[in-house]
Amino acid sequence: MRIAIIGTRGIPNNYGGFEQLAEYLSLGLKAKGHEVFVYSSHKHAYQEKMWKGIHIIHQNDPEKKIGTVGQFIYDFNCIRDSRKHKFDTILNLGYTSSSVWMHVFPKKPRLVTNMDGLEWKRSKYSKKVQKFLLYAEKLAVKMSDELIADSKAIQDYLSEKYQVPSHFVAYGADLFDSPNEQVLKAFQVSPYSYNMLIARMEPENNIEMILDGMQRSSSTNKFFVVGNTQNKFGTYLTEKYKGDDRIVFLGPIYDIDIINNLRYFSNLYFHGHSVGGTNPSLIEAMGCQALIASHDNEFNKSVLEHDAFYFNDWTDISKLLEKEHRTGNQMNSMIENNYQKIKTSYSWSHIVEIYERILTCQ
DSSP: OEEEEESSSOSSOSSOHHHHHHHHHHHHHHHTTOEEEEEEETTOSOOOSEETTEEEEEEOOOHHHHOTHHHHHHHHHHHHHHTTSOOSEEEEEOOTTTGGGGGGSOSSSEEEEEOOSOGGGOTTSOHHHHHHHHHHHHHHHHHOSEEEESSHHHHHHHHHHHOOOOEEOOOOBOOOOOOOGGGGGGGTOOTTSEEEEEOOSOGGGTHHHHHHHHHTSOOOSEEEEESOOOSHHHHHHHHHTTTOTTEEEEEOOOOHHHHHHHHHHOSOEEEOOOSSSSOHHHHHHHHTTOOEEEEOSHHHHHHHTTSSEEESSHHHHHHHHTSOOSOSHHHHHHHHHHHHHHHHTSBHHHHHHHHHHHHTTO
């Protein structure tokens, strides 16, 4: 089958979760004999028309030049171009800037939309934008032939709010089982002597809550913050905590081996995401055998179940940071249970098989 993937900045991944999904999924579908096309920004670092047997279709993406409106223009350009090709199925990753162009999609291919998270709940958006995003969500539900929910909570939400069925398909992750302590030398720490988080610098990821808990705790361990701080909220955070030398902003790290080793050797890995479905960074931390402290919400609990510590405010975080965690059978079982979940439910091979069945109507 000829399958197109729309809604990402392109592959190979150098940005985020949907790009990672597009990369693994396109390679998996190609290996199963399908012809796969992935739409990509004209600004993407990779400019060839083929990548490992995957067709790359570059389209004009003016986001860097004109801001958020550019996302809508880029999606429109991708969708309009899809009319030129005889695709059997189009996988639309997300709906925030594509659903207003649903009428532009070609009529013949089946349209499968991954609904991502509850975008209209994100606190970074104004009330007017949140209202628009709720409208966009409704359009995506109405116009798509099939819906994919990346968490059980999103699946339940779609069923209750719109009375529509959806397929639950989480993100995938690789298993990390080759730790190398030498990686830590560059960060001047030893195994399990530091805590960390990885996130985009957005309010709904509860980074400020986590760092408030760290700042007010008596912990002497370093706390590493991995993520690009070159936005308004990131600048605010770095300024607020610049007087605490325990809190170290490492910026973005794209070397997966370094990231995996940091996760593996962390004392506690904090996951503060509170809006959305199954977050890729959470699944990856589980695959790295990290001991996880998570924000207490239905999205995270549907993945972690009883195999994490949970927090609701900075006082919970301070208490977690002041305790010894790396001892005892309970800790080992939490880590092992999460690791096994990646093997059985969140492996990329498993995720690709489910997507193939949906995209090909098997």
